[in-house]
Amino acid sequence: MTGNESTKPEGPQHKRNMTRRKVVVAGGAAVVAVGGAGALAMTASADEAADTAAASASASSTAETCYKLTSETTEGPYYIDADKLRQDITEDNEGIPLTLQLKVIDAETCKPLANAAVDVWHCDALGLYSGYESFSQGGGTAPTDAPTGTPTGEPPTGEPPAGGGGGGHEEPTSDTRYLRGTWKTDKKGCVTFTSVFPGWYQGRTVHIHTKVHVDGEWTDAGYEGGHACHTGQFFFDEESVLLSAEVEPYSTSTTTRTTLTEDTIYDQSGTTGGLLKLKYNKKNIAKGVTASITMGVSPDETNDGT
Template identity: 80%
Template sequence: MAGGAAVAAVGAGGALAMPASADEATEAAGTASASAAGTAKTCYKLTSETTEGPYYIDADKLRQDITEDKEGIPLTLQLKVIDSETCKPVADAAVDVWHCDALGLYSGYESFSQGGGTAPTDAPSGTPTDVPSGTPTGEPPSGGGGGGHEEPTSDTRYLRGTWKTDKQGRVTFKTIFPGWYQGRCVHIHTKVHVDGEWTDAGYEGGHACHTGQFFFDEESVLASAVVEPYASNTAERTTLTEDTIYDQSGAAGGLLKLRYDKRDISKGVRASLTVGVDPAATHDGQDAPQPGTSASASPSASAS
């Protein structure tokens, strides 16, 4: 997709249409009032740009249900993409989402993203005899904290998908509540591509106008952590306030609005967010602020 790559064609029917949430209706009403009064130059804050991370695969699966056979709490992700200057919906954009499973593993990269489940069978044992000493010099490797891209090491593609926004800028994905791994809070990655063309071959050309991440509040994550298979995840978890990618700015920073039964989150979660983008800009994740160095992230996953 990005850089002229093509993806499979979209089937008839396009993206799911869905009604606006009460929050979005209130938000839109407030925006209209501000615009009428001439008190606002922009209708909505730009959603924060973040690093792409090492585990992106370009538009490999054109679909809305990305669950495959992964177990976890059902999650419906409802997004609305708008132009942050005009507040108009961005229609026919290609939206990518991808995230780890309940145990912290990314499809295509299981050998890199060890997660917090069962230890790999080929894990080394014993005490190393050649422990390095001194202070390291030079730049970190591209696959670590800098968020450099890594090539996939397997053919798995669970919890990844691309779909188009409808005339109202809306798109819906079916998936599971993500898990976690050392150094990062619970999150979902996203890219928004515009100015391309949907053809019989799929989405061609265009550019990424947004690369970001969606985040979950601590209450929901703690509720999920007692449900299997999340309860089997032994990785040390980073909280939302400790995370080096989330900028602590709420919805503008990608914090999702969540709805679920507080008595039993396992019944499912509905997550929604309005994503404000600049369609004329190019944000492929390389221009985003890089993660800080304070988190105790493992090198293979710190930027994902």
Template identity: 75%
Template sequence: MTGNQNAHEQAPESRGPKHKKDMTRRRVVVAGAGAVAAVAAGGAVVATASADTSGSAKGGTAGSATASTGEECYRLTSETTEGPYYIDADKIRQDITEDKEGIPFTLRIKVIDSETCRPLKDAAVDIWHCDALGLYSGYESFSEGGGTAPTDAPSGTPTDAPSGAPTGEPPSGGGGGGGHEEPTSDTRYLRGTWKTDKKGFVTFRTVFPGWYRGRCVHVHTKVHVNGEWTDSGYEGGTTCHTGQFFFDEEAVLASAEVEPYSTSTTERTTLDEDTIYDGSGTQGGLLKLKYKKNDIAKGVTGTITVGVDPDATNTGTDV
């Protein structure tokens, strides 16, 4: 259960056939026996009462709110597009790093019912994102990220320039973000699904995402409820939330000084320029980040409380 957006995902978010898989057909293959039997506690995560939902300006850093819990937890987290590179029925795991290089990143999410403020237990949470150079697993051929140019790149001006009008349909990969694309490879790094514990927490271990043309740095997520966890994985239920998590500019600029991020030749879109982030701070998916200011390479922890309506259906294919 889990895919990508490209410049890959530039707005407007439209391309290809809509991906509308019914959750009742959801079946996940578990990587090992009993993989879903135990879920680690998410650790200390910013609670809804203290999370910033006051609508931080684009590019700002989440601050602290003083409103009561009753007021704050009635704030639904923003719904966003699923993007073209979501892969359903994938990996049940908390560590989604595989062999990808990058700054260690721990993502701690708390999922609550936005109306009652109660934690959602046993919800299935997907996350997926690009690697340090903007590549999404399963869709490398569509990516417009990349690192240092190859040393054996051809040079000079071609003498046999093509002529005439092009024929046929343009390639389907590349831009947009609303229409689903079928995977073009078997890779599945930086994708995973895990279940929330009794307090609504779920924790993933991965690497700090990179960037690609047309989008700021982000992580995709989905929350599925009312399904059943079995020895084979997660089955049935509905998708009540599809969203994205965002990173403040200070952290992204710091990451850009560290290899392999520093080798990227791709123009970066800032948080303020992004067409998906709505500028509403935590409510819009802006993470609270913690790291050593002068040594981000040691690792980053991101936390957020996600308020959802468990009775709603939000697949992200019609946003």
């Protein structure tokens, strides 16, 4: 403080000026605060709009997927009622390891179908069905003196077998039950089976059969009562089948193969028609394949495929 400066108390005018400055500053802060709140409000509003749009798009996408019923197909003649409650259906059969991951949803509500009984059955690496070896026409194995991986002999003659294609049900001719099984879906509608990559036989592309049963009862003897709400087939893309054909024992098959586009059962509709989503090492498919699909079904309807 210098000697020229006044030391007398500040007067009312000064206080009024200070008060005014405080109000102006406070008002400015208030404006900033309001402006910030407005910005936050606008940001929140934009975020909410974006979230709403995303949710709407997601709901629309889900609805489109959900409302498509998975194609119904024929049961084929080689079905055996659910008498093997198991997830591993391999029974030491040779072939490329396959993990089959299935999910079942109500196509109308999109909700998972829990506690449903899912059957799967398919031929072995050379086209034979368990319980029906005398009926199914697999390619057989190559003679022991044939070069490794080289198909030999001529394809079987006669009419293509009805296995998996059409025809009425046939009674089993043997007690074998490999590559067949039934298991229940969990609360998320999911069930997983362990098997081997199927082979092929005359007249059909590579496929797996399935049935979904509901409203029945689980017993020690199997799944009883209820009804089949879905009967379908799963299919494999050509790339995977061609790669599998280079691996033993598939490579020893002498059967003419029907391609996916030539098959009379697959309706060429992709996932809706039963085309599986596959994961595997393209350089070494022999290590194993994981196949997955979601089935949209109508639990109140009966679709037994007969």
